[in-house]
Amino acid sequence: MAENHSNVLRLRRLGIDTHTENMIFVRADSQICRSEGFTSNTRVVVMNGGSSIIATLAVITSPLLLDGEASLSEFAFESLQVHENDQVTVAHLRPILSFRHVRAKMFDKKFNELALQHIVSDITKGFYSHIEIAAFVTACSGDNLALDEVIYLTKAMINSGTKLNWHKPLIVDKHCIGGLPGNRTTPIIVPIIAAAGLTIPKTSSRAITSPAGTADVVETMTPVNLTLEQIQDVVRKEGGCMVWGGTVKISPADDLIIYVEKALDVDSAGQMIASVLSKKAAAGSTHTIIDIPVGETAKARTKEEAFLLEYYFRAVGLSIGLEVEVLITDGSQPVGRGIGPALEARDVLAVLRNEPDAPTDLKERALKLAGLMLETAGVATKGTGNMQAQQLLESGEALTKFYRICEAQGGFKEPTPAPIRHDVLAQTEGTVTKIDNRRLAKVAKLAGAPKSPGAGIYFNAPLGTTVQQGQPLFTIYSETQGELDYALDFLSSENQFIQIDSYT
Amino acid sequence: MAENHSNVLRLRRLGIDTHTENMIFVRADSQICRSEGFTSNTRVVVMNGGSSIIATLAVITSPLLLDGEASLSEFAFESLQVHENDQVTVAHLRPILSFRHVRAKMFDKKFNELALQHIVSDITKGFYSHIEIAAFVTACSGDNLALDEVIYLTKAMINSGTKLNWHKPLIVDKHCIGGLPGNRTTPIIVPIIAAAGLTIPKTSSRAITSPAGTADVVETMTPVNLTLEQIQDVVRKEGGCMVWGGTVKISPADDLIIYVEKALDVDSAGQMIASVLSKKAAAGSTHTIIDIPVGETAKARTKEEAFLLEYYFRAVGLSIGLEVEVLITDGSQPVGRGIGPALEARDVLAVLRNEPDAPTDLKERALKLAGLMLETAGVATKGTGNMQAQQLLESGEALTKFYRICEAQGGFKEPTPAPIRHDVLAQTEGTVTKIDNRRLAKVAKLAGAPKSPGAGIYFNAPLGTTVQQGQPLFTIYSETQGELDYALDFLSSENQFIQIDSYT
Structure with missing residues (x-):
């Protein structure tokens, strides 16, 4: 289409934060709305220089904006990397071609590899609205994804973001699917494994609906917002890290999908497996331990469900060249005693410092996972991993390594419970x-x-x-x-x- | 929960129009966000007096709002019927219980009657976000709804909104599922049918993505924004009306579902049939003609698809006591010559006025539908409906009735093409x-x-x-x-x- 000068708008920053949704605000009676037929909820392309984003339009019926002006949601300002007074060009969005595969899935057609590549690529580019992602999530839910589709989805996600390479033959990692409160084994396992000479570049998430995420807990003791270069430095020096995963764009599509899944409170096994394993593979892991807690409020409610998940994790892992070991654990009650970042950190330190009143459930859980990791990586022979992990912990070697990792990340400080x-x-x-x-x-x-x-x-x-x-x-x-x-x-x-x- | 005074906010009107989505805007650093843990995209209940709505929260990171203030999207101001400076109380939304049935449907469980009643009732109350409606639409798409589920959905929709009663034994209506451009048979059929002595209280929609909807076309000749009382007056006097359906809340849930279906560009047969027939039944119709155009860009692409739709329309109609007749028509090209409200109205008037250059395709289509209606209602014997309709049109009786209906609706004026x-x-x-x-x-x-x-x-x-x-x-x-x-x-x-x- 011939570019029309009325499609160029000057940005004002109104400070409207709509989470991860790109939005653009323009006056209802502006020339662009009249000429382009834009109304609220029109999906548009917003361009600046060579960059563009897809956004949902909302019209403003008050004098907040003038004709010729536009505002963006905070997320859109960041995505497009623009500032107040910059100019943007706004145009209609062409239909998203890959969405026809989602429509076909609604009619029970199977996804092929190319279809899932296109869908994940378009979600990564921000082409899908939340409504469209919700349709994709729903079409993939239940038992609607066969094993081969889960494998295609996993591969598509691996290819959609940053891929890390540690230039080492053996990289270990762990993941717990449960979201069990207080389950802060990561800051205990990482130093044990690194002290054993292995490489464990661990990234964690922040709380979304809970009182603390692992990254929040670690942050009360050491900085976790590291750049990729800083993370690589820490891992090169100490063999392990405990950082927030949000700065490394491992799988931007997955972040959007997870957001919608949380909004729907839907856990689709296929998507969860693709999400977890694609992130591990893209982060350069070669050996991964998956912790599947079983309990009433956990993701796996019965052992049978856990066994089925184990099968999928192993089969998908095999197809993408990732060695996966599964540990099915007790998910019936929270772990440790603290709830909240600093208070959970106190539990972690009590275990690392071998304090007599350290929570034994947290310690035992961490040793079990670390032990399996040592065995999987071939550092301990079968049946001796737990003992070796215990030795590394109780000798103080893990604590020393913990402090060294914290120093490398920017320094250690005692967590401070509120006054x-x-x-x-x-x-x-x-x-x-x-x-x-x-x-x-x-x-x-x-x-x-x-x-x-x-x-x-x-x-x-x-x-x-x-x-x-x-x-x-x-x-x-x-x-x-x-x-x-x-x-x-x-x-x-x-x-x-x-x-x-x-x-x- | 004990009500906290920080949950009471004073409204300011920022004029943000987000279509049919209820949104509330509050400061990111406000006391309510800190104490309640509200962040962008939290779903909340907004209360004023005895009324409440569900809204999606967005935080404001600029001085647009003060602590203790909130703004609503324009739609939310209307839904809650509040004004600037009114006070609202904001609280967390409890989980929507009926959504568990949608989750079960994702796992291929069938809906029972009660489940669909709860879902439709909760959508009507505004409890579902667009994301949740998208999941419902997707779970019902394809061939995922069996005949009994379509019947339950139809009944649930009938019970969700206003029901009209015309106190007459025979009420006729028509609906075209195609969205064929220029297919403005309604303002021709209504006066023919009313002139034959039947009752036809026809409501129509406005354009959403097209250059004109039937209500837009009629509005260039007579007012269409009538209250329910005014509509009833017009029908009592003249036996028919041609008004906008938006003021009568026949099926508020369906409006939301259709909005999401349009955004997804998904046509689910089951939902479309429930939508059309529930609106006809709730509007008091006893006999309905369904026009199914078949063509490349129409909803039914082949005759086979049209036959299957016909079966569903008839079977669901039977179960809710609505007599349904189906006419399968040519949907391969647009009807008439005008595109745009006044220009399409000119085609309509040319047919009603029997002008020699009136578009014959529009005339023939209108007569065919009107003829079937006359036969279905028992006014014409089988095979004579078309002729009788033609007689009513060509004698000028239909034109006279058309003017009388326009007068009753507020007066007739010639449509004016732009200069x-x-x-x-x-x-x-x-x-x-x-x-x-x-x-x-x-x-x-x-x-x-x-x-x-x-x-x-x-x-x-x-x-x-x-x-x-x-x-x-x-x-x-x-x-x-x-x-x-x-x-x-x-x-x-x-x-x-x-x-x-x-x-x-």
Whole structure:
């Protein structure tokens, strides 16, 4: 189409943050809306220099913008790398050709390799709206992806982003599919494995809906926002790292897909397997341990489900040249005692420092995974991995390596729990028989976690503990009195969510 | 949860129009975001007095809003019926229970009647985000809905909105599933049927992506934005109406579903049938004629597809007590000569006024449908409907009735084509053998249709016309020189889209 000067707009920054959705705002009565027929929710291409993004248009019916002006959502300003007063050209979006494969899938046709490559490539380029991604996710959900389709999807995702090469024959990694609260084995396993002489370039995520993600926890002890070059330096020096994965664009398509899956609360086995294994492969891993917790609130609710997932993980791993070992673990209760970044970090340090009151469940879990990793990598013979990991931990070698990795990442600091504290006391004596983990997490979030890294809960009475009346069950930590009040408000309005049965 | 005063926000109107999506804007660093953990894309409940809506939150990182203030999208201001300076309370959204049925459908479980009632009811209440509706649409797409599920969905939609009762035993209606350009039979059929003494309370839609919808066309001759009471008055007086359906909330859930289907460009047969028949039943119709055009760009591409649709329409109609007759028609080329509201209205009036150059294709199509309607309603004996319709049209009775309906709706006026006109001439002599309708529609839209009701195209050379070099092929109509230039710009940048083969 001939370019029309009315399609060129000057940018103003209104500061509208719509998460990962590219949006453009223009006046409803502007020339561009009249001439192009743009209305709210039109999908458009926004160009600046040689770069372009796809965005959803919203019209403004107030004097926030003038004719000839446009604003972008914050994410779109970043994606297009433009600034206030820059000029952008806006045009209609041509139909997304690859979406016809998604439509065909709705009619139960199978994806072939090329179709999934096109789809993932178009999602990576930002061509798909959230609505279109939701359709793709739904069409792939349930048992709708056969093994070969999962393999194609995995390969397409590997090819869609940055690929790392560590120039070593053996790179180990781990992943837990469960999202089990407090399951912070990573900062314990990484130093054990690195101390054994292996290479483990571990990236982790931040919290999305939970009071803390692994990256949030590690960040209370050492910087985690490293550039790819910095990560490579750390790994070259120390054999391992514990960083946030968000700066390395391993799989941009997958990030968008996961966002929509979370919004739908849908876990599609095929997509999850492709997501996990493609990230491991693209990050340069050769040997990966997958931790599958089984429990009521975990992703795998029964052992049967876990076995099926194990089969898929191994088969897809085989097809992409990644050695995959699966460990099926207990996912019935949270791990450790802290909930919130600094408080979980305290658990991690207690284990690494071999403190007598360190949470044994966290320690045992970390040793089991590290042991399997040592065996898989051929550093320990079968059956001796756990022992060797224990030796590396209890000798203090893991702690030393932990400090060295932290130094390489920018320095170690003690995690600082928040200053305002409040003990919640047992109202009767007896034995703790049930804990509502979801409500506990809510209290931790109301107290400020993870935005205030010191906020959260420290749990003093795990399942089976015998308590006296008036004994602290848990302590709430917060940065401000207001946040504490907010958590206490919620506590007082809720039924008791720690069940104590009296002695019989 | 104990209500916290920080959850009460004062509204400011920023004039952000996000189509049919409820959105709420708050400051990123506001107390409510900190205490509730709200981030962009959190789904929240917004309450005012006894009313509430569900909205998607977006945070503002600029001084557009103060702490304690919020803005809503224009649609949300309307949905919640609030104004600037009103106070709203914002809270987390509880999980939408009915969505578990959608998840189950992804795993190939069948919907039962209760599940579809809950889903449609929750969509009606605005509980589903566009992402969730996209998942529902996708899960129902292809052949995923069995006949009983289509029947449950139809019944659920009938019960979700306003139901009209005309207190008459026989109410006729029609619907064309095709979206064939220029297919404006409605303003011809309604007066014929009403002149025959039947009751036909016809509601129509406006253009979404086309240069004109039936309501846009009728609006160039008479008001179409009538309240339900006004519609009832018109029908009581004249036996028929030709109004916009948007003011009558027949099926609010369906409007949202259709919006997402259009965004995905997905036509699910099951959902389309439920949508059409539920609207007819809720609007009080007892006898409905369904026009299924068959053609390359129509919904039904082959006669076989049309036959299958016919079966579903009849079977679902039977189960909800609606008599359905299906007419399978030619959908291979547009109907009439005008493209754009006033220009299509001119075609309609030419037929009603029996002008010698009235488009015969439009006339014949209208008579066929009206004839079947008369037969179905028992007013004409089988085989005589077409003739009776023709008699009512050619005698001028239909025109008289048309004027009377217009008077009842608020008065008749002649449609006014836009003043600036430009003839596009044949560059060679020969016979018109091919017309690219999509590009013609684009020119009409660039010229200003449907926002400028007089703008569009009048087509002088339908398929098969013999033309001389320099003879006008079509005329562009626009309100401003700028819009005309814009259409001409597009024309000059495109290859010839009317094919003229020279005499052989």
